[in-house]
Amino acid sequence: MLLLYRYKLLLLLRLLLLVLAAVAFAAVGEARAGYVMLLTSIYWMTEALPLAVTALIPAGLLPLMKVLSSKDVCMVYMTHSNMTLFCGIVMALAVEHCRAHERIALCVILKIGHSPRRLMVGFIATTMLLSMWISNTAATALMIPIVDAMIIELKVISFCKSSTRLSRKPARPKVAMPEVASTVELQDHFPTSPSADDLPEICIDMERRPSFVEIETISPEFSQLRNTCLIATAAAANIGGIGTLTGTVPNIVLAGFLSKWVSG
Known part of the structure; x- marks a missing residue:
């Protein structure tokens, strides 16, 4: 039930944004300003976005839609220099x-x-x-x-x-060679390959x-x-x-x- 409610709310917000998007491209500046105000109000009431992000929507949309200059909008929040520094910090976090x-x-x-x-x-x-x-x-x-x-x-x-x-070059022990040695004796003194017990130690x-x-x-x-x-x-x-x-x-x-x- 909760999942269905979230789906309906998301669908409603998307449809509302599509309908209101036509207002954003209107030639009248008041209509574009009303679109930004209505969009911010909807996001503020529904908390679809965090409130801190919603509060910054006018700072981005109003200059983008040529309603106000960025300098005039930023003066409502803080000075233009501090706003530039704030955007740089947000960019670093991103x-x-x-x-x-x-x-x-x-x-x-x-x-x-x-x-x-x-x-x-x-x-x-x-x-x-x-x-x-x-x-x-x-x-x-x-x-x-x-x-x-x-x-x-x-x-x-x-x-x-x-x-x-360095570990692969150990000092070879000296083994006395008998005059006559069989193959078995040679294998006992000089193994041709490392045994299975030696491999884990090397690894x-x-x-x-x-x-x-x-x-x-x-x-x-x-x-x-x-x-x-x-x-x-x-x-x-x-x-x-x-x-x-x-x-x-x-x-x-x-x-x-x-x-x-x-x-x-």
């Missing part, structure tokens, strides 16, 4: 939710390569690209876990390969995952590479932030002061 930053980072690194220099170039390019559209703090917070995890994973793989290579040694401290102790340059990539990521966020208006907060504040100074 990127984090859909994990787009991880896909971009992996795509760039796959195209560039896995050497230390190319990895750093890939991290810098990805961070600068993200920082142009979201705030520097958000871009750095999104990229730091990826950079840290990827460098650690590369070092873990390198450590496992080196430890496996466990190969799949053993070292800790962070163990890798850092064995490879001193690992800590330097990790710190360098982290610092480069933070610096790239500052550089990419000056590319667009929403890249960093000082750009938005400066734009707000300039608009007041020019208009005044």
